[in-house]
Amino acid sequence: EVQLVESGGGLIQPGGSLRLSCAASGFAFNSRAMSWVRQAPGKGLEWVSFVSMSGSNSYYADSVKGRFTISRDNSKNTLYLQMNSLRVEDTAVYYCATVPYSQAFDTWGQGTMVTVSS
């Protein structure tokens, strides 16, 4: 069974840092590009970041560029999102998702909640 499990969320003060993880199982992790998508409370979905299968190429939404870093460890079947200089507006549920060649997000994790508040 294809499965993605996010972890690492929590309550953090503005300006702080947090690292999210996404553990993958049930498929060849190194053959799938990956993304992070977030959803603020009561709001819609927002694409955050994308990383290629090898991890050598990464892309970001303007709202997080320069503050967030996506990475992956194919030997551990794990995707990461390092979030620095966190802002109140980064408060959201963060989902990881696989991105096949169809450029759609076809498998999603259950999400992890990040709350940025003083």
Next chain:
Amino acid sequence: QSALTQPRSVSGSPGQSVTISCTGVGSNIGAYTFVSWYQQIPGKAPKLIIYGVNNRPSGVPDRFSASKSGATASLTISGLQAEDEGDFYCCSYAGDYTWVFGTGTKITVL
């Protein structure tokens, strides 16, 4: 990029058909066939129901269909069922490995 525009809510009776529009611009929906749709039950993760404009993943009922014309995409649910209630989002590839989602539409089955 600005979010794609969807109606805030759409409703219908069981058995009816409903259509959700998704309006973008020439640099996203108008430029690519990588349009996808997601169903989200409150409190749950989104689920892919359409990819590549009008393709359904395995297990998605054929009651769900979609199309695209210019910079506007549409999702149609035929034979509406109570289990179809939830939030629906469109999404388009926007080039340079970036994506933009729609504002979301709440489907209510009367």
